Amino acid sequence: MTYVALAYGFIWVAVLGYLGLIGRQVARLEAEIQDLRQRITHER
């Protein structure tokens, strides 16, 4: 039973870790959007 729990638990950890990586990418893109917004406002 331990091996089955380990296998299923690992899949959860891997998927959640991947979602965390996507979240970091989204945060980076939001920062870039903010930077662009400031540059556009400055140009006006």
Next chain:
Amino acid sequence: MLLAMPTARASDARLLLGAAVTLLGFLVVPVLVAGAPLERTMGVVQKIFYFHVPCAWLLMLSTFVCAAGSLAYLFRGSEGGDRLAVCSAELGVLFGLCVMVTGPLWARAAWGVFWSWDVRLTASLLLWLTLIAYGLARRYGGSGGRRLAAALALFAAADVPLVYISVNVWRTLHPTTRVVSSLAPGMRLPFFLSLALFSALWCVLLVVRLRVESARARILELSIAVEDVEAMSS
């Protein structure tokens, strides 16, 4: 929030619904798997099969989608195809990792060893490593990195049939592909439900990742446009 732009509200709702159904399913499947009949020779550890096989199927599906996107990029210059390829390659690495962890856990209990260099295991490892190489080529391959990665994706796709048929052609420790069609009736529902849920999870992750990649491409275009305006006004 970047993923919640007003133009994408309908698809946001579909995506949220898909994610909710998948999450609910992931809570239900272990209960069904726990209730499935015990396999006579391996006992409880055979239940890893219900997670290991869907992960292996998604590794192969991701590779084919990655290769299809790469073909579109190589021969038609499709940026959308390239984005699809990079996103599916990442999912291939993710589910390949799950295969590489769940398989040896099952093997340790069933065969007494974590790993054996037989054809199925070696070809699967090669497939997974090729998808990792795809990501490395894109990241560190310089200006030709995307084309090199696309070529690697085609190489990976060529390995998929070998992975699939290896257990039927060569004598290996690994069970053959006929295991699925010969499942006991009580094992079929948990298995096919698990397969459907893992596939749904794959679709949700692919859509989310594709949206991030499309947003990144749009932001890049915008920054180039802003730089042009800044250069003209200075």
